[in-house]
Amino acid sequence: MSNPSAEDEVVELCSDLIRIDTTNPGDHSGPGERKAAEYVADKLAEVGLEPKIYESHSKRSSLVVRIEGTDPQRDALLIHGHLDVVPAQKEDWTRDPFGGEIADGCVWGRGAVDMKDMDAMILAVMRERLRQGRRPERDIVLAFLADEEAGGKWGAHWLVDKHPELFEGCTEAVGEVGGFSLTLPNDERLYLIETAEKGLAWMRLTARGTAGHGSMVHRDNAVTALAAAVQRLGDHAFPIQLTKTVRAFLEQVCDATGIEFDPADAEKIVENLGPMRRMIGATLRNTLNPTVLEAGYKANVIPQSAVAQVDGRFLPGHEEEFFATVDELLGEHVSREFIHHDIAVETEWDGPLVAAMGAALRAHDPQARPVPYTLSGGTDAKSFATLGMKCYGFAPLKLPKDLDFSGMFHGVDERVPLDGLRFGVRVLDHFLDHV
Template sequence: MTTLATTPGLPRDLPADPVSLAQRLIRFETVNPPGAEAACVHWIRDLLDVAGLETRLLALDPERPNLVARLRGRGTEPPLLLHAHVDVVPVTGQDWSRPPFAADIVDGELWGRGAVDMKGHLAMMLAALLRLAADGTPPAGDVILAVVADEEAGSATGARFLVERHPELFAGVRYAIGEDGGAELRLGGATRLHPIVVAEKRALWVRATLHGTPGHASRVAGPEGAAAKLHRLLAAIDGGGLGTLMTPVVDRMLAELSGALPEPYAGRLAAFRADPDDPAALTGLDDADVRYLRSLVQHTVNATVVQGGTATNVLPARITVELDGRLLPGEHSREDFLATLRARAGCPMDLDVLVEGERMPRPRLDGFYDRLAAVLKTKDPQGIPFPMVTTASTDARLFPRLGIQTFGWLPLLHGPDRSYRGRLHCPDERINVGSLEFGADCFHALLAGHG
């Protein structure tokens, strides 16, 4: 067991205070790239060692270790996995009002890179685990905490390494809880919403190459020119995707929200559920909410990088377009996605897959989902928990390969005029200290009742 003297700054009284824990985590500069998560991970390891948890460090890169800690339960229920990453995105080029790694608390808000994504979230988990260990009453099943590197840049040295090289560490786990990937709906702040992410869209990044006949640009290029084909491709995806597809989980989400929200939000969501192709269905809602909702009912495609041409007066022989595709969860294949893209564009092109994310299975909203919702409802009777699909990818995409159902669960408590999920990756990222305490209480209630 590691002694307290191993890591400078380790609190000797093991406080289970999520705010202090979050401050300490933010002050480790773990910007990825390069990551350099070792000091932060070692500090967490020492903290949990002293609290009596079993800990193990595993690393593909010694400067970027992962920690797997276990709080032993009574063995009457399967283990539960909590997973969190300690790397954060860069702050370079962003205009911050306060130093991004100072972890200042101002007007009841904790400022700093990682406050939301996801060191504040990890602090909730740690606080709950430390309180549970101090209680001396083991949960029904083991609680496993995986603190990982590299989530913000592909997970190669983090969760992917653990899943592929050390699957035995997660034997018997049926459910996992991690970040919610920024899943957020404001809906005018009509009430406090608690999204429970049950699945993620998966990335399919593609480079489309459009060929045309080169020549002098003083003459009409014609419909077979590369630029004309580019125009047809961009027009085909102008709506943002490849046609609407209502999945069961999104249908349930819309049904629950339309049944719980006041007007006009209830009516707007009900209309969208009935006909997601109706352009007027979401009239009056905030633009960010509209774009998020429309992203949940289609495979989305966005053109992000366009390259081609050699001179202003020369028709290009080739133009390439990089496309960020995101597929809905379920049994949707890359082949179907590429075939639909070609058909909609209506022009010949070469398609090369640059990145393909892991396919997430269709989510199961079973008894464990109900437990997550029940904890939120107990702690915040006026809030609305509901299932949600996030458009982003997190480490949650990897654990289903081990047969683990994953959930994104970030319990937050804030006023209707505040948004914290929307601050991740942004300058002036911050979180309400009351939300940290609320989240820690929710995690403690969940873990204490585990099983």
């Protein structure tokens, strides 16, 4: 019996991976990635590779393997994906979030776009190429990683710190949240390739006061101090600051739509992006969002302390002023510490790798207009950038015009179109022929 093609296999691989629950609540209480890593290892071993699984913790498993290229003089390319997913409440979903069901032209489930779709595409393309004896010119390092959804401390960060030799020679990296299509109101189709992402500052805020009886006059109240600080943070509007990547993206949108580019009215340009305006709009400025509040244990007891958590994101090149603003808003009675802190990254929109991504997209969608963009969230690219790699988000998908793609990330009823997966396989295969 002949082997299935990558296009035929990618749907099954994606569905299989979704059915392996790799929920990462952020505290090692989930099932971990080991079962998924073993699944990937078996699939790669079937085509002659010898992948190795690395455990930073009993619940945190990553897999890395190198495919040797035909030209040892060339630099290596890293292609990475993560195996963990955020939690999902089954009762909120139309379909089982860990069922991997195929319905209505999509694969449904947690991880369908974040990012077991890309994991499946990588597997399908590499399996087909290796079965056919199609070795790349340059070394390709494949990494299927743990813990990305909790900041990557026990995944990409750990591997970079403890096993940097795995990535020897890698000068460029390709990962998630890029290469997907965005159809504009005039039917122009942009393909957003990530060349930058905001920095991350998950912070724990603490206010301390004097404990006492709730019936008495009490000016030194930790809850009041914290609530006031949280209100200031939540209400603060950072100014618009157009980084080079954001500006380049907006200029491309204006060129595609015939809108005049006015940097003083960037928000008006973003309004043309439909649901994607939420993600892109967040890249116009630094952001702060209070997310958790904890204080007290009884209605008539004033607690000695109160705690909040805040999700802060800062633009490349603007970290120092971001934290200066945070500290000013907190005031003298509230302290902060990091739950997780990571860098912003930004790379250039030029060079042979960028050209290869664009050519691969246009080869399979003649209407494609590849454009650089900044991701409002974060990926494992942050870890690999510390090794000097130029990092890009390129998980190609041709999407229906009406699909709220950004709403799929960490959302309910996450799903990926079957046609999008097959398109992604074709584009990735073409890309690998020209890198």
